[in-house]
Amino acid sequence: MKSMTGYGSSEHRCDSGVTFSVEIFSVNKKNLEFRISLPKEALQLEPFIRQIIAKKLSRGFITARLNITADESFLKQSVRMNEALAKVYYNKIRNMQEKTGIPGSMEISEIVKLPGVVEDSLEGSEFMKNEECLAEAVNAALDKLIEMRSKEGDSLKNDILQRLASLESTASKIRPLAEKIPAVQKEQLLRRLQESGLQISSNDERVHRELVIFADRSDVTEELTRLKSHFKQFREFMEKTDPCGRSMDFLTQEIQREITTVGNKALQCEISPLVVEFKTELEKIREQIQNIE
Incomplete structure (x- = not known):
């Protein structure tokens, strides 16, 4: 990397x-x-x-x-003097001076400035x-x-691995809390029913149906399983010698999508801070990835 x-x-x-x-x-x-x-x-x-x-x-x-x-x-090979052309210039100028009577002298420094006298093939x-x-x-x-890019890549790799371990740790804290959601919801539902004065047994079919629907909506097992798979892929990308920045950037977007779904489905006060913590750390990884080839 x-x-x-x-x-x-x-x-x-x-x-x-x-x-x-x-x-x-x-x-x-x-x-x-x-x-x-x-x-x-x-x-x-x-x-x-x-x-x-x-x-x-x-x-x-x-x-x-x-x-x-x-x-x-x-330079000796690339710079050539056109001596024949310089001589033509000199004779032509002298003849013109004799015919017109124009005063003045002619220096070699002026002749070499004339077009074609010095040929530069550089x-x-x-x-x-x-x-x-x-x-x-x-x-x-x-x-x-x-x-130099490889050395800095090693530094980025170490930083990302540490942050990835932090994401895994946060995800592992979410899983047991998410598994408790159906039981917590059942307890809350029965309490609200009692507070409303409705005498309904916990074994009532309507209660079970409501709990099943809620459990299905709040189940984040698939999202957490996919996160685990993404973490594995992340490590595999970082071990490659080929450019992997684009792949890691895409994978970061997928991780972001999964943890957002977890936050939306697992609406528990204990889980929400963990989702925020996860997203904060993931954003730091995303910033680092922008500098990976």
């Missing part, structure tokens, strides 16, 4: 002279979403990075930042030649992020 919160970073230097520095952050999100920050000359690397991340993460809002530096050996296509090295950098950062 893993959390959706984590951070990882790495730096890899390629044989070509390019260095990739990667940072990856993740926070909780219902689905898998990306925000990838890249240098403008490497924007076409985004699909490649997305593909790598999607293979290892299934949920969360992922922020990835890539910084690229290149040493002299790489683009994503050049960096894609280092895709294996880039993949290593991204995967190394992802591994660190996943390690």
